[in-house]
Amino acid sequence: MKKVVFILGPTAVGKSYFGICLAKKFNGEIISADSVQIYKGLNIGSAKVSEKEQKEVVHYAIDILEPEEQFSVFDFVQYTKDKINEIIKNGKLPIIVGGTGLYVKALIEGYNLGGAERNEQLRQELEKIKDEQGVDALYQMLVDIDSNLALQIDKKNPVRIIRAIEIAKSQGVKEKNSSDIDGLIFALEKDRNEIYKNINSRVEEMLENGLVDEVKALVKRGLGRNHQSMRAIGYKEVLDYLEGIDNYQTMVEKIKQHSRNYAKRQLTFLKNMKTTRIDVSDKDKALKEMSDLVEEWYERT
């Protein structure tokens, strides 16, 4: 079994901080589990750890993709498994820090995904069916192709139905889940209002640090709303502002609002995972608590 520490939690609770502290203390290296921080050029809006912090502690899964590229849970699991092995081989402790729940869940539970490629042509056809005949027709297609798979898919969720059809039609081999990870999984928590307050002030900070310019640069490079990376919170809203759809004030409010909604969703997702909950309202106390737990867990075989 591979020993891996996980630091999860909603946006703006302070995951990065605790990750770095623990890494320093336990000779660890960090793998980010964040669907936006993997992209180069998306720094401010993704609250990426600073270069300075990246020098203090080795970080992986940050800046590994161009903003034009696609990425999926499958890719994340592949990448991360390799890194975990590498880190352990070097005698260090892997620490996974991030807020993208599904990435982490897939890793912990050992999803064996087949690696089905995106099929743009098929996608276009399916989109067309959805627009012309509705989601029900789309779902019916899935039922016809693979009725077992269809049972697991939300009937009304076009994004998932399309992906399911894509997978069903590809040759990807699916095996059973298997995980060789012995995880110590922390879920950082804090009073909801406190989190919301942090989010609001962090958004203000991002704006002061030049979020709008960051997006402008990406737009200049040819990025637009159909790129996966640009659908992230903080980016799509600025895009709306730059295109004159929203005024500045509205943009700011929307970024805050969407971040709050996101935090809520993360909290819900985390509730369903087996985690060790840590109240981080008192930073020092929380750090001590986590350190003790890591120590004890690390000793165990």
Place this chain on the structure above:
RNA sequence: GGUACCAUGGCCAAGUGGUAAGGCAAAGGUCUGCAAAACCUUUAUUCCCCAGUUCAAAUCUGGGUGGUACCU
């Protein structure tokens, strides 16, 4: 001061006589493949107030209050 228009949930808003659409927010939730995505559930016994017409009014009439625009 005059004239016109408007007043519907936290916000935006549809509805012009038949028993309150929708969107956003909020709250809760889903989750094995774009997840900072996508999706689901809940949320106005009541339409600014008062009086009237009518079997029936958010919808019509009169008055009041508040707002907006234009005029003097």
